[in-house]
Amino acid sequence: MLFNTIRVFVENLDLNSIAEERKLSLQPLIDHLQSCINNKDAIRLNFICTHNSRRSHLAQVWGQVMAYQYNLNNFNSYSGGTEATAIFPMVIKTLENIGFDIKLLASGTNPIYAIKFAPNQPAVIGFSKTFDHEFNPKSQFLAVMTCTEANEACPVISGAEKRIPLPYEDPKLFDDTPIKEVKYMERSTQIATEMCYVFSKLKIRE
Numbered sequence: 001m002l003f004n005t006i007r008v009f010v011e012n013l014d015l016n017s018i019a020e021e022r023k024l025s026l027q028p029l030i031d032h033l034q035s036c037i038n039n040k041d042a043i044r045l046n047f048i049c050t051h052n053s054r055r056s057h058l059a060q061v062w063g064q065v066m067a068y069q070y071n072l073n074n075f076n077s078y079s080g081g082t083e084a085t086a087i088f089p090m091v092i093k094t095l096e097n098i099g100f101d102i103k104l105l106a107s108g109t110n111p112i113y114a115i116k117f118a119p120n121q122p123a124v125i126g127f128s129k130t131f132d133h134e135f136n137p138k139s140q141f142l143a144v145m146t147c148t149e150a151n152e153a154c155p156v157i158s159g160a161e162k163r164i165p166l167p168y169e170d171p172k173l174f175d176d177t178p179i180k181e182v183k184y185m186e187r188s189t190q191i192a193t194e195m196c197y198v199f200s201k202l203k204i205r206e
Helices: 004-011 020-038 055-069 089-098 148-153 180-200
Strands: 043-049 075-081 101-106 112-116 124-126 141-145 160-165
Touching: 004 055, 004 089, 004 180, 020 043, 020 141, 020 160, 020 180, 043 055, 043 148, 055 075, 055 089, 055 124, 055 180, 089 101, 089 180, 141 148, 148 160
Parallel strands: 043 075, 043 141, 141 160
Antiparallel strands: 101 112, 112 124
């Protein structure tokens, strides 16, 4: 079971808030996941953004959470960028405010975090890296492009079976404003809601 605060957060997500046009953008992801389930294939999602610092990490974490919540086994969520920087601290703070148990594994210019969402599940390991970093899968994965810039900058994602554009507005736009914390929570909630919607649509076989 999810940590209680995360469970309550997930239970209060409003799937009806997703616009019909956005649901059309989410459908290819649903279709890919369902195809993998039907074929009993391992599922690997690599969420890719430019700097692997904000949106791609949120998507990676929420993807893993929702796979667990909806009992989708044989699933692994990853993230990467067209370049490596560092996870932006407000991403970590946002997840902590929701109830994730986060431990700093290594400090420095590119910190490594263990992001835990349930008592008996392995933590998501979060740090900034390129999409083709050795930590990520080399083949048989779906590339989910979480920003328009990365989608345009990478015409080819080597090893990906398929790529799906699923851009999100960058909360970085609000870094120097009084509403930064609100906007990061807003983006995290949007991504969580959409991942919840995607996984709720799957017919998972026993």
